[in-house]
Amino acid sequence: MATQQTQKLARILIAPSIILLLLWMIVPLAMTAWFSALNYNLLNSVTSFAGLGNYRYFLSNPAFLSSLLNTLVLVGAVLAISAFFGVLIALLLDQVIVGRRVVRLMLIAPFFVMPTVSALIWKNLLMNPVSGLLAWLWRLFGLAPVDWFTQVPMLSIILIVAWQWLPFAVLILLTALQSLDQEQQEAALMDGAGPFDRFFHLTLPHLARPLSIVILIETIFLLTVFAEIYVTTGGGPGVETTNLAYLIYSQALLQYDVGAASAGGLIAVVLANIAAIFLMRIVGKNLET
Amino acid sequence: MARRTPVPRIVLTSVVAWTVGLVIFFPILWMLLTSFKTELAAFSSSPSFLFFHWTTENYVAVWTRSNYLEYAWNSVVIALGSTLVALAISVPAAWSMAFSPTKRTRGILMWMLSTKMLPPVGVLVPIYLLYRDAGLLDTRLGLVIVLCLSNLPIMVWLLFNYFKDIPKDILEAARMDGATIGKEIVYILAPMAVPGIASALLLNVILAWNEAFWSLNLTSSHAAPLTAFIASYASPEGLFWAKLSAASTMAIAPILVLGWFCQKQLVRGLTFGAVK
Numbered sequence: 020m021a022t023q024q025t026q027k028l029a030r031i032l033i034a035p036s037i038i039l040l041l042l043w044m045i046v047p048l049a050m051t052a053w054f055s056a057l058n059y060n061l062l063n064s065v066t067s068f069a070g071l072g073n074y075r076y077f078l079s080n081p082a083f084l085s086s087l088l089n090t091l092v093l094v095g096a097v098l099a100i101s102a103f104f105g106v107l108i109a110l111l112l113d114q115v116i117v118g119r120r121v122v123r124l125m126l127i128a129p130f131f132v133m134p135t136v137s138a139l140i141w142k143n144l145l146m147n148p149v150s151g152l153l154a155w156l157w158r159l160f161g162l163a164p165v166d167w168f169t170q171v172p173m174l175s176i177i178l179i180v181a182w183q184w185l186p187f188a189v190l191i192l193l194t195a196l197q198s199l200d201q202e203q204q205e206a207a208l209m210d211g212a213g214p215f216d217r218f219f220h221l222t223l224p225h226l227a228r229p230l231s232i233v234i235l236i237e238t239i240f241l242l243t244v245f246a247e248i249y250v251t252t253g254g255g256p257g258v259e260t261t262n263l264a265y266l267i268y269s270q271a272l273l274q275y276d277v278g279a280a281s282a283g284g285l286i287a288v289v290l291a292n293i294a295a296i297f298l299m300r301i302v303g304k305n306l307e308t
Numbered sequence: 309m310a311r312r313t314p315v316p317r318i319v320l321t322s323v324v325a326w327t328v329g330l331v332i333f334f335p336i337l338w339m340l341l342t343s344f345k346t347e348l349a350a351f352s353s354s355p356s357f358l359f360f361h362w363t364t365e366n367y368v369a370v371w372t373r374s375n376y377l378e379y380a381w382n383s384v385v386i387a388l389g390s391t392l393v394a395l396a397i398s399v400p401a402a403w404s405m406a407f408s409p410t411k412r413t414r415g416i417l418m419w420m421l422s423t424k425m426l427p428p429v430g431v432l433v434p435i436y437l438l439y440r441d442a443g444l445l446d447t448r449l450g451l452v453i454v455l456c457l458s459n460l461p462i463m464v465w466l467l468f469n470y471f472k473d474i475p476k477d478i479l480e481a482a483r484m485d486g487a488t489i490g491k492e493i494v495y496i497l498a499p500m501a502v503p504g505i506a507s508a509l510l511l512n513v514i515l516a517w518n519e520a521f522w523s524l525n526l527t528s529s530h531a532a533p534l535t536a537f538i539a540s541y542a543s544p545e546g547l548f549w550a551k552l553s554a555a556s557t558m559a560i561a562p563i564l565v566l567g568w569f570c571q572k573q574l575v576r577g578l579t580f581g582a583v584k
Contacts, residue, residue, distance in 0.1 A: 033416070036397050037401075040420055040457070043460075050438075054433060108328060114321045125332065128564060129333075129336065131514065131564045131568075133518040135536070135539045140336075143549050152338060191575055229583050236578065243429050243521070245429070246535070249542075250542040268429065271432060284432065287427045299422065
């Protein structure tokens, strides 16, 4: 048998992936850690050791606390919207519906729209206080149009991001629903289980795993929402819509403060890892090699 | 189900479902309509839905005036380039893990997944500085490298997921019949692996096409893909809504169609095989 040979070949085949990912993960992360301990500004040629100074600066910066809070609000709100409406819409689409395929296509479409497009379409075509469609709709009902990005900037960002991620939840949950054992459903029906019984004892437990996967994957992406803020509010007004990702970006590429931005970067990595650990546990369970 | 759903119920759920679907799809539809309006009509505060003067002047304008083709070409090169390089690296890896798993395979897969959890903003500064020093800022090669590496874990996972479902008995049988490794791959494994590779390719093209974080931060003019081109419409000077809509429609159309066709593979890829 060619076992020995195969083993050797297997190792050679997998080596490039491992080496590249190792470089990709360790080199920049080590550099971030190193920079975070330096007084390093791109505009200033003198670089000195800062110890924990950058962390102290970053953590005591009021913008940091508010950006952390903004990040949590954004992630939490979008998660709540996409989990709640995701389940509802997935259940709805699982019914007998005329033209279900078309409805399904319409529902998942926003997920494929690039973030800069969805943000600008919402900001201009829909949310503009004078010519936006929402303003027209508000006036139709005799209400004063809302100046979205001035009056409720964070809510506006949440709406845009939720519009992109709700379809993701629908797509995953619907796929999971359709794999729900029909026989089990039939049996429950035979036993005289009402719709609520069936939902709480059969459907919801079945959705628990895909739902937790949706939540964890969205968390990882939502923690670093960037383009939507970049093209709409630029983090403002003030720092009202500045999340952690945007704050780090502005420290690094707008203020050229590499040290502080790196400290912020490491903090973001730690936060993302908390969500990642849970996700990996769930995904890992599915892994039978 | 064997039971037939009563007609009034079908009507009711259909009406509700279509309403929800249309509401969620509406921004895209509105963008499409606006792209056929004149700038004046697009900016009007009393919008018209169908009865406006339809024009294709915006498409012509975007196409001819704003180097649209250059941006689109950058998108194509970056999306396809990063995908093909990632495939070349990930197919052998997924292959070897699916067919000769060792005690460490599980650990390696989990570790690869963990690299995907790294928020890009955590390594923005060093990548930016390395790129600046290596002359990779605002180059297509630079973006190809970053996107290839950042999507590599997803590719390995998705491919591994497909490959491990290929029955291994077939290989045994072929070996008994005296097939060499080369023949084994060409005649038996390759045909069975094609669907997996195709869906990994599609998923990666979609992800790379829509990627915005690295595209916005690492490019300015030469290598800017469509995501960055659209972002240039954010500047407040002059409101070109109809042109923004036309450019956006062209930018998202190919991916929307692609996404619609490969929903199932997407679910599998995006959940790392946990939902099929």
